[in-house]
Amino acid sequence: MTIEDVLKQKFGYDSFRPGQQETIHSLLKGRDTLSMMPTGTGKSLCYQLPAYLMDGVTVIVSPLLSLMQDQVDQLKAGGEKRVIALNSFLQYEEKTRALLHLQHYKFIFLSPEMLQVQPIIQAIQRLTISLFVVDEAHCISQWGYDFRPDYGLLGDVRRKLNEPLTLALTATADEKVREDIKRQLCLTDPKELVFSVNRPNISMKAERMEDPLQKQKKLVELVRFFKKPGIVYFSGRKAAEEAVMLLKLNGVKKAAFYHGGMEAGDRLLIQHQFLNGELDVVCATSAFGMGINKEDVRFVIHYHMPSQMEAYLQEIGRAGRDGHPSIAVIFYVHGDERLHEFIAQSELPSCDQIKQAATQHQSLDQVEPPLTDIQKRFLEHYTKQAVLEGKRAESYILQVREHLLAKKAEKRSQMKEWIDSDECRRAGYMRFFNEEPSGQQQCCDRCGIDLAVYKENDQGNKPVKNLDWRGRLNNLLPGL
DNA sequence: CGCGGCTGTCTTACGACAGCCGCGGTGCTGTAAT
Numbered sequence: 001m002t003i004e005d006v007l008k009q010k011f012g013y014d015s016f017r018p019g020q021q022e023t024i025h026s027l028l029k030g031r032d033t034l035s036m037m038p039t040g041t042g043k044s045l046c047y048q049l050p051a052y053l054m055d056g057v058t059v060i061v062s063p064l065l066s067l068m069q070d071q072v073d074q075l076k077a078g079g080e081k082r083v084i085a086l087n088s089f090l091q092y093e094e095k096t097r098a099l100l101h102l103q104h105y106k107f108i109f110l111s112p113e114m115l116q117v118q119p120i121i122q123a124i125q126r127l128t129i130s131l132f133v134v135d136e137a138h139c140i141s142q143w144g145y146d147f148r149p150d151y152g153l154l155g156d157v158r159r160k161l162n163e164p165l166t167l168a169l170t171a172t173a174d175e176k177v178r179e180d181i182k183r184q185l186c187l188t189d190p191k192e193l194v195f196s197v198n199r200p201n202i203s204m205k206a207e208r209m210e211d212p213l214q215k216q217k218k219l220v221e222l223v224r225f226f227k228k229p230g231i232v233y234f235s236g237r238k239a240a241e242e243a244v245m246l247l248k249l250n251g252v253k254k255a256a257f258y259h260g261g262m263e264a265g266d267r268l269l270i271q272h273q274f275l276n277g278e279l280d281v282v283c284a285t286s287a288f289g290m291g292i293n294k295e296d297v298r299f300v301i302h303y304h305m306p307s308q309m310e311a312y313l314q315e316i317g318r319a320g321r322d323g324h325p326s327i328a329v330i331f332y333v334h335g336d337e338r339l340h341e342f343i344a345q346s347e348l349p350s351c352d353q354i355k356q357a358a359t360q361h362q363s364l365d366q367v368e369p370p371l372t373d374i375q376k377r378f379l380e381h382y383t384k385q386a387v388l389e390g391k392r393a394e395s396y397i398l399q400v401r402e403h404l405l406a407k408k409a410e411k412r413s414q415m416k417e418w419i420d421s422d423e424c425r426r427a428g429y430m431r432f433f434n435e436e437p438s439g440q441q442q443c444c445d446r447c448g449i450d451l452a453v454y455k456e457n458d459q460g461n462k463p464v465k466n467l468d469w470r471g472r473l474n475n476l477l478p479g480l
Numbered sequence: 481c482g483c484g485g486c487t488g489t490c491t492t493a494c495g496a497c498a499g500c501c502g503c504g505g506t507g508c509t510g511t512a513a514t
Contacts, residue, residue: 064507088509113508147506212484236504260506286506307505335482339504342481346504 003028006052010078017041019195023167024050027131032166032190034137034181038199039171039314040293040321044071047133047167051106056130059164060109061154063139065089066268067291068109075107082106086114099123112150115157129164134185136290137168138310141180145404146347147374149381155186166190171317172197172310174433197313197433201320203454204425205329205445215303215331219243220250222301222329227456228280230299231288233306233315235339237261240283243303247281254280260287289315295322299454302330307340308411309418309432325442327454332419337412344408348401349375357383358394422446 003024007013016024019037023046026033037043051058062068068085075083082105084098102108102123114120134140134154144151158166168181168190182190209215223230234240237259247255256279258270267287273279275294282288286306300319306312312330320326349357349371356367357379364376371379379397386396418428425444427437442449 111508117509143506148508150508238503289506338482343505345481347506 001053003049003053006049010052011045011049017045019193020045020049022193026191026193027165027167028053030165032187033193034168034170034178034187034190035193036170036173036178036197037193037195038197039317040295041195043135043169043171044074046169047131048075048107051131054130056128057103057105058107058131058133059124059127059129059161060107060133060135061112061115062109062135063111063143063148063151064290065111066271067135068111070291071109072107080106083109085109086120087111103127112148112154112157116150116153121157121160125160125162129161132158132161132164132166134166134168134181137170137181137185138173138177140168140184141173141177142310144184145400146378149377152184152381155184158186172313174310177310196435198426198430198435198438199317199320200438200440201323202316202326202328203442203444203449204316205327205449206419206425207329207331207445208419209331209333212333215333216243216246218331219301219303220246220252222299223247223252223255223281224250225451225456226299226327226454228299229274229277229294229297230281230301231297231315231318232281232283232301232303233288234283234285235304235306235336237285239303240285243283244281247283252281254278256282258282258284258288260285286311286315289318292318293321294318296324297321298324298326300326300328302328304339305330305332305336305415305419307344307408307415309415309429312415313429325453327449327451330419337416340412341409344405347372347374348404349379351398351401354379354397354401355394358397 001009003021007016018041019035020042023033023035023037027046027050035043035046047058047060060071062071065085065087068087069089072083072085084105084107086095086098086108087110090098099119103126108124110120115124139148140151140154158164163186166185166187168185168187170181173181178192178194182192207218209218219232223232232240232243234243240257240259244255244257256270256273258267270279270282271288271292274282274292297319300316302312302315306315316328319328349367353367353369353371353375357364364371364379382397382400383393386393389396414432418425418432421428424437424446426440426447430437442453
């Protein structure tokens with residue numbers, strides 16, 4: 001079977017989208033590949049199609065349970081039964097049974113954490129792996145050093161699996177991050193396919209404000225003005241919740257918040273309502289993002305500055321996947337970056353905590369003030385690392401801490417420089433990704449844009465076709 | 481660390497402000513006890 005046959009038969013397409021063919025060809029030649037393709041251009045086809053032309057199992061490392069679930073559902077909907085997500089959703093018995101019959105699956109999805117569980121990695125080691133995929137590979141660089149250290153161990157996992165053919169997929173990674181991905185995965189001489197990060201249909205605007213009150217007013221004004229649906233990003237959970245109140249008080253009824261502190265069920269509900277067009281606006285933290293594949297998001301507003309350019313681009317990249325004109329607006333007041341500075345510091349153990357942990361020779365539980373889960377894991381991870389490299393744990397960990405904080409500080413200042421800069425916004429971010437800027441219409445506030453293009457055009461006289469879930473629930477149980 | 485919001489005080493009015501307190505993101509897994 002040729003590639004085109006599989007494309008037609010298994011996926012029902014006649015032609016490839018940009019980047020897919022190149023990625024697949026590279027893999028079929030047996031070459032490790034790092035592919036950076038814009039969001040929403042069908043990254044999953046890049047591993048699903050070659051999987052059908054190869055004999056063994058395809059193992060996919062995915063950062064989120066919900067993302068795995070979506071991919072599994074999608075494959076099953078396409079008629080593929082030999083697919084499983086090995087994660088904590090499985091009951092003990094299901095897991096045991098799955099591990100016994102692993103060789104019968106074609107696609108196995110799991111988290112980097114799962115690959116550190118002995119029985120799991122041992123079962124995977126017994127398989128013939130034709131392709132090892134790291135989806136959302138920028139997580140290696142973004143999370144692998146502190147938040148989710150198991151992302152930093154994927155190179156080791158590859159070695160344990162006898163260095164299978166590997167595909168790393170991402171939508172946003174600058175040159176340093178791409179280097180980091182290749183190094184951490186121990187890819188020698190991979191093919192690197194980098195497609196433009198430019199999204200010409202998204203115009204950009206940054207607004208400097210005097211005080212937070214001005215932000216609130218502007219938020220209400222813009223959300224009411226813009227064509228919907230849209231997403232508003234905040235750096236804190238509470239701010240996101242309060243903004244929903246504010247918007248509702250000001251006539252934006254179909255608004256909801258979303259953040260990591262919510263029950264999984266509530267999160268899923270909001271996500272589905274948004275995807276089904278039952279919500280006009282979601283006010284969210286950075287938790288809202290991966291796996292949100294909605295075509296017609298018309299605007300993305302940043303109420304606070306994100307912590308780095310890559311995060312910003314990923315977040316605005318959720319607008320305009322359908323190619324229609326969309327807009328990204330970022331608010332900035334002096335001092336917005338301080339929150340990220342604080343968060344970065346408090347995520348890691350303090351110097352004093354590191355010293356205590358090194359000198360106590362006892363349980364990490366006795367450190368004062370008590371360590372968070374993430375801090376504890378950080379200490380455990382780098383203590384092991386220090387031993388491996390034959391270095392003294394305390395000074396090694398202190399060094400790592402300084403290095404990571406400096407790296408994050410630089411990312412923050414890049415973000416701030418971009419906001420403060422007088423030049424074309426697009427030119428600014430494309431240079432960040434080593435691309436040549438290209439002039440275009442409706443580019444950014446520096447080049448001049450007509451906001452009316454993004455205006456809600458109907459006058460709010462939309463017939464109510466579908467009641468949202470609250471409406472339906474209210475019909476069933478009035479007065480709830 | 482620094483901001484926003486609340487409280488209490490001084491004042492002698494339909495308020496002003498000092499000072500204090502609380503708050504601040506991203507997710508996996510496993511295990512124990514019901």
